[in-house]
Amino acid sequence: MIKYNQEHSPEECSKMIVPVRDALEILNGKWKLPIILSVSFGTKRFKQISKEINGITDKMLSKELKDLELNQLIKRTVLDTFPPTVEYSITEHGKSLEKLIEELRNWGTEHRRKIIGK
Template identity: 65%
Template sequence: MKKQERDHEQCQGMIVPVRDAIDVLSGKWKLPIIIALGFGNKRFGELAKEIPGITDRMLSKELRDLEMNQLVKRTVYDTMPVTVEYSLTDYGSSLDKVVDELRKWGVQHRKRIMKGV
């Protein structure tokens, strides 16, 4: 196999899984929801208050997507009225390192960009 073909395979071997991850986490709201739930279980209203600017409709949609991808768990309690609580799954918590690295990069990037202002 030629070097160019090996390089192409290696490149694709990196691009495909990164695209898969971006497909699951894409959008403006999924990571903020994951971050908020990383600080503990929350009810819908608590999440809505925790994430400024998100609408109830968008929060509901994003929570369904995150639940479908097994990152968030929705628990319904048999109370009057019914109580629904959201939490990160162990799989969702596996993103902790990724989120922390994004946070570090974001802090560094903000400093770099603001320096030029």
């Protein structure tokens, strides 16, 4: 746990910053966490995800799904149908973000209350 208002050496500070930067690089942008949330509620097809995430373009969704698959947070499955059906689901590694997402949701709720009173 980080202890705020406590002196840290530059090396200790770097050791704390690097993994946070790595996480932010993987989850950057406004679409990745909503996509992860969408597939965490069950396996979905591309258009289902697109409809659930207001404002995302198909091009952006496609790009973000590829990034999330590359980072093993979601799984892409091509079913042997005609035409081929593609489904996306959360991986075990993706499920490891559950606590983080819950904490972000809680913080966002409190922040909204504090800033705009809702």
